[in-house]
Amino acid sequence: MAAKIFPVVKFATKVTIAGGALYVAYDSGLLGGSNEGSVALARAKSAIPPAVDEWMKYFGFELPATPKIEFSPLDAWNSGVQKSIHALSVAPSTVGDYTKQGLQYVKDLSK
Amino acid sequence: MSEKELGQKWDRCLADCAIKVGTGLGLGIVFSVVFFKRRTSPIALGTGIGLGMAYSNCQNDLRSHYQLHRSAAKEQ
Numbered sequence: 654m655a656a657k658i659f660p661v662v663k664f665a666t667k668v669t670i671a672g673g674a675l676y677v678a679y680d681s682g683l684l685g686g687s688n689e690g691s692v693a694l695a696r697a698k699s700a701i702p703p704a705v706d707e708w709m710k711y712f713g714f715e716l717p718a719t720p721k722i723e724f725s726p727l728d729a730w731n732s733g734v735q736k737s738i739h740a741l742s743v744a745p746s747t748v749g750d751y752t753k754q755g756l757q758y759v760k761d762l763s764k
Numbered sequence: 765m766s767e768k769e770l771g772q773k774w775d776r777c778l779a780d781c782a783i784k785v786g787t788g789l790g791l792g793i794v795f796s797v798v799f800f801k802r803r804t805s806p807i808a809l810g811t812g813i814g815l816g817m818a819y820s821n822c823q824n825d826l827r828s829h830y831q832l833h834r835s836a837a838k839e840q
Contacts, residue, residue: 667798667799670794670798671794671795671798671799674790674791674794675791678787678790678791683783683784683787684784684787684817686780686821686824686825687776687777687779687780687821687822687825688776690776690779690780690783690784690821691776691779691780693783694779694783
């Protein structure tokens with residue numbers, strides 16, 4: 654009798670695990686609109702440091718402090734765009750200057 | 765739409781995309797291990813579903829500025 658029930662129990666356990674995962678994802682707002690998603694992300698971010706501290710106390714060692722990286726992708730991108738466009742805008746006059754200098758040099762050579 | 769508002773919408777879009785793809789991946793892994801004998805197709809399906817949900821949310825969010833909403837219509 655146990656052999657007959659076992660596949661059913663196994664299937665019921667699988668359905669419970671999968672259904673539970675789905676329900677947790679739905680309940681914490683991970684599957685909703687953009688606002689709910691950012692709310693869930695903020696909650697997770699605020700919950701991580703205390704959780705990490707507790708785990709560290711439990712295991713008895715300290716994680717090395719995360720290095721502070723002073724890099725802003727936005728600033729880097731903006732300055733890159735500005736530099737490229739500026740270079741493009743002065744390119745004709747710069748090329749003209751270099752051509753003049755080159756011609757002057759050749760003239761001097763031929764004198 | 766002002767630049768600031770547009771920037772906020774894009775920020776929300778990217779965060780939402782990351783969350784949905786991660787959730788889809790996670791649920792795909794769970795379903796693949798539990799039901800489908802560790803095949804990779806449920807994982808890909810879950811990731812794709814997450815990406816699609818994020819795209820759709822983004823689309824609605826960016827379009828909502830130019831649409832007339834029911835509350836605004838009722839005021840008129």
